[in-house]
Structure formats: structure tokens, C-alpha cells
Amino acid sequence: MADETHATLDDVERLLDAMIVQQDDKVLTLARRILPHLTPEDVRNPHDFAELVENAEWNYEDGILAGLRAAQIAVRAARRAPGSRG
Numbered sequence: 001m002a003d004e005t006h007a008t009l010d011d012v013e014r015l016l017d018a019m020i021v022q023q024d025d026k027v028l029t030l031a032r033r034i035l036p037h038l039t040p041e042d043v044r045n046p047h048d049f050a051e052l053v054e055n056a057e058w059n060y061e062d063g064i065l066a067g068l069r070a071a072q073i074a075v076r077a078a079r080r081a082p083g084s085r086g
Contacts, residue, residue: 009075016072023065030058 024040031043034051046052046062053059 009079013072013075016068016075020065020068020072023061023068027058027061027065030061034058 028038028040028043031038031046031052034055035042035049038049038052042049043052043062046058
């Protein structure tokens, strides 16, 4: 992998990290508006809380978080692809 591609992947990964932190906070804040006692671990297991599962806004924001995490995984996989130097 070319050095400039590696640097670009570094930038993308840093951006995704920041976006994930921000979205994770947003998802937890919204979950706590629905059920104030929820912990971050609770939010990672929403099937235990019908109020979350049934809330369209929370599901939308949680879906965005899942997409950001998938993008992060894809960037990390690109670094480890055969022929890469990352």
C-alpha cells in the first residue's frame, strides 16, 4: 500500500473514531431519555428493553452507529489486505 494511501487510511480511521464516539454518546443520551437508568452496556443489548426496540428514533441513531462501526472495520481490513504495508 502506498505511503499516501496509508496516511489517508490513518486520517479516515481517526475521523471514524471521532464520529463513533460522538454517535455512541448520542445513542446513550437518547436511550436515557427513554429509560433514565440505562448503562452503556444496556444500550449494547437493546433487545432486553422493549422501549428501545420499539422506538424508531433510537433505532435510527443506533443504525447510524452500526454503520460507522462497519466502516471502521472495513478501513481496518483494507490495511490488512494482502499487499498492504499497513
